[in-house]
Amino acid sequence: MKFFPENAALWGKPSQSSTYAGSEPEFALDGLLNSWTHTNEETNPWWRVDLLKVYRVNRVTITNRPSNADRINGAVIRIGNFLDIYSNTICGVISTLAASATATFSCGGMVGRYMVVHIPGNQKILSLVEAGVYGTLAGPAQALLVP
Template sequence: WGDESVVDDFLLTFIHYIFPENVALRGKSSQSSTYAGSGPECALDGSLNSWTHTNDQTNPWWRVDLLKVYRVNRVTITNRPSLGSRINGAVIRIGNFLDIYSNTICGVISTLGDGATATFSCGGMVGRYMVVHIPGSRKTLSLVEAGVYGTLAENVALRGKSSQSSTYAGSGPECALDGSLNSWTHTNDQTNPWWRVDLLKVYRVNRVTITNRPSLGSRINGAVIRIGNFLDIYSNTICGVISTLGNSATATFSCGGMVGRYMVVHIPGSRKTLSLVEAGVYGTLAGNSLL
């Protein structure tokens, strides 16, 4: 096999496929508030006789931090045996952000019977957090058990080394890999600005994610995403083009297993500024030697 990390990832994937594990049980739970001692851990204790319970509040939520990034196949929610209508309208989200609304919706619980369990297919959504929340005022969130099932899906860009064509006001290339929505990369106004991550090894890239800044998001418009083995930008293969992307929005681009050591985001043209909040590269090792 050559690389121990490849063996470990393969074995974990195989084991999780044959014996699906509720990976939420490895995580750390929290919630927006706690009523009468019914804390967030009650949704992970395996008991049908205990449940989480928030106060009556605006936008109550329950969250599990999986501690690592997973490709989530499905989520299960078990409702309390009485007063089950308190779960109605709850939204399930998967993502990498503490800000609830920056994560992707996996499902919505319109209604769920007392004591019932519902399963929601998340289609391989990638994230460190699973959140259940009810939008609106004077809401109470309560659930008996929560399950998250999937396989490890590491953002391999976090292992790499980032760089960019220029830096404005200290907003360096590392800001796209710091996990914060409150920082972003920023180049000068220039010709053909770019941001690049050197993955240090050659990967077969399945997809790339780009999160836009919360304001002035139009600065990402027209950006081209490329995967390849060359420092010369245009020698690499185009994975996707960001025509437009809303403020704070995250876009996912399927790269279909493109092979490369570098992922580059660039905007062709004169008097352009490139700025992004977060970047993700997901794939598997395609070789063991550095180029």
């Protein structure tokens, strides 16, 4: 089993539901604390990273932006093998996260190719400064589950 102490998301492909003013989904993986992703105000905004391989995810880290920090409140973190957000398993919920703070969520070895952060509801904006996914490559049996 190969353990990845580094952020597996760095080798993945990020995307988001929409992009506001050039705040691209890649900004959550650039290692910089002065850039962040930003969706338009919309219903159920999301940010997703395709890890390109199936992982057994031990933990996820999320770093919040320095301004308008309350926008991330209520965000849901999911791990799974499905492009459909709601088909993936919930790893954690961000009830509150202070400005510029980083939170760690234990995912207990959930298996998946995708890590998704989304905020349920109307007129929501999702912004992330950084996102991390840490774990091990899943075995061949789990890899076959990828649709």
